[in-house]
């Protein structure tokens with residue numbers, strides 16, 4: 017479903033050129049639970065950003081659901097993301113003035129769905145991620161783990177094909193991290209959503225059904241289990 | 242949209258202080274605008290009234306050549322048979338009164354004034370029986386009594402009286418040049434007028450026209466005939482009508498607008514002053530809103546990256562921040578208009594006493610001391626709408642800056 021072909025991404029920092037990705041090729045199937053792992057600076061975030069259509073590659077090609085990303089215009093990319101992609105961030109990135117419910121409903125409001133449907137789907141997904149009864153709390157009254165659950169609900173609520181998560185557990189203690197990974201795995205199996213998450217934590221890698229190791233902007237190993 | 246509005250207002254409460262300071266600045270600017278506009282407008286209305294009541298009347302009939310020579314106050318460029326014209330106007334339902342103005346020297350006698358002295362003055366000779374049909378001097382009497390026809394009496398403006406130390410019962414001597422050469426008139430001050438028009442009150446000397454006629458050998462002539470027209474009459478068409486009634490006779494009719502052209506130009510210029518204040522509000526809104534929004538956007542840059550990742554379009558993001566700008570503008574406008582109403586209420590009921598300036602200085606307005614405002618809802622609505630509009634527009638620039646930043650950079654931001 018996702019085809020990454022010989023992708024190159026260079027950053028220009030003054031005179032020097034940082035070659036963040038130097039020819040990465042990868043195919044990810046629907047419903048996979050993939051971990052992109054590797055040491056700091058190996059290009060994990062860069063790869064996720066490119067698959068997430070929020071960055072531009074300098075070479076190669078990515079296609080998602082047979083749609084070629086590099087030729088898309090800015091607006092088309094925005095629309096594509098709105099419909100097909102969900103994001104989970106290391107720092108949760110919830111809107112602090114909105115409640116858990118509103119943070120999730122926000123995504124559906126972008127899709128112009130009827131109010132009733134927004135309400136039903138939001139309540140259902142919040143229940144699924146284990147936040148029943150906490151719908152009207154603001155992020156400041158939720159723990160880190162609970163905030164990341166809101167973020168997972170936000171990513172899932174529109175039923176995207178793919179969810180991208182850049183270091184989703186890096187800000188959590190290992191116990192809570194495991195709970196979040198369990199939840200992600202559960203959602204992956206239940207909704208058949210493709211999950212791609214990056215990490216440099218070996219405990220997190222253990223959860224993946226497929227482990228892609230990056231090193232210096234290149235794929236070092238790629239194992240399914 | 243509903244969601245964006247609710248988000249915008251929640252975000253405004255997130256930075257309460259900053260929102261309130263920016264909105265407060267807009268509110269104060271708006272209040273100032275409403276206040277000053279009201280004061281200028283009030284001053285204009287009162288000035289026009291005092292101009293017509295004490296200076297120009299609604300219109301004036303003059304000898305054709307008089308206006309260009311008016312500064313010499315010539316007695317020989319006159320209206321020969323004013324009473325006939327007044328009768329004719331009256332037959333056509335128009336009230337009018339004749340006057341004669343002339344200049345000369347006032348001799349002050351040490352018996353009354355403590356020391357001898359003389360100063361150039363101009364005298365207005367009026368018809369005591371008819372003057373109040375057109376002018377409003379009758380109600381301005383502060384001391385003594387009004388003039389009686391044919392007496393050797395004079396009325397004096399209260400500021401003029403104050404300046405020369407004149408009192409009711411004092412005698413003055415006027416020396417001037419009449420049609421039969423130099424004459425001197427001894428006149429008794431019979432009353433002091435407190436005229437609300439400072440230009441008049443500062444210089445006014447008023448005597449009966451019959452007395453002046455005799456001293457100056459005018460043979461019944463007058464230098465002007467002043468005409469009263471209804472408050473809301475179309476002066477220009479009435480002037481044409483009167484001109485037609487006069488047909489020929491070397492006479493011309495001037496409206497108060499033509500006579501007060503200098504004043505009207507000045508009032509126009511002062512109105513430009515309130516435009517400056519509107520411009521000031523514009524600057525406050527521009528700087529305040531841009532800055533506030535810039536800070537808000539900078540602090541929320543990561544959030545913005547998240548929203549854009551999730552597929553929120555640039556247009557919607559722009560809209561969201563414009564609504565926030567509008568929100569600040571609305572708060573500022575509502576508070577500003579309320580403050581403006583309070584300030585204006587005080588201005589209308591108490592007024593501002595500018596007598597300390599106006600007593601010794603001519604600033605153009607025909608107001609003696611107290612400036613009062615007027616209600617002008619149009620100004621308030623206009624200013625409020627403009628404030629909201631400015632505030633909305635000035636959110637655009639910083640938002641564009643944020644939208645131009647690429648999404649990974651937004652997300653990486655700490």
Ligand SMILES: Nc1ncnc2c1ncn2[C@@H]1O[C@H](COP(=O)(O)OP(=O)(O)OP(=O)(O)O)[C@@H](O)[C@H]1O
Pocket residue numbers: 027028029034035036054055056057058059060061062063216
């Ligand atoms: N905007 C940028 N400008 C310049 N260099 C960059 C930029 N973003 C990333 N890089 C460089 O590209 C390389 C890959 O970065 P990337 O963020 O993808 O690594 P990562 O694997 O996500 O690392 P980490 O584990 O620290 O998050 C690094 O050498 C990094 O310094």
Ligand SMILES: [Mg+2]
Pocket residue numbers: 060061062182
């Ligand atoms: Mg990274």
